[in-house]
Amino acid sequence: MVRDNCAVEASVDHEPDYRCTLANERTFLAWVRTALGLLAGGIAVSQFYASTPLWHKTIGAVCVVLAGAIAVGAFWQWRRVQVAMRRDQPLPRPPMVPVTVVGVCVAALLAIALVAL
Numbered sequence: 001m002v003r004d005n006c007a008v009e010a011s012v013d014h015e016p017d018y019r020c021t022l023a024n025e026r027t028f029l030a031w032v033r034t035a036l037g038l039l040a041g042g043i044a045v046s047q048f049y050a051s052t053p054l055w056h057k058t059i060g061a062v063c064v065v066l067a068g069a070i071a072v073g074a075f076w077q078w079r080r081v082q083v084a085m086r087r088d089q090p091l092p093r094p095p096m097v098p099v100t101v102v103g104v105c106v107a108a109l110l111a112i113a114l115v116a117l
Helices: 018-048 053-086 096-116
Strands: none
Touching: 018 053, 053 096
């Protein structure tokens, strides 16, 4: 059974097309880059603005926790996709998309509240 260019024959375990493996790695690195950006932003917000420390520390904590969750989720998703490609199974949906959207919205709402005060 051949699907696109990312699968060979249906078997228990096979080496997927290298282009699909590299695409999976690029996606993983993009998630890690997002996590690093959130980590840097969270540290910056919590450390460099001391006018209202509770709000800034809260926003910083949300960003840092979200960064950790994204980093762990990125590895987990990379591994799940790799296994699915090797077994010629459907690719699993990424669970980190809704987590990232909710986390960024929480941080944005906190930032809006901070600006409004």
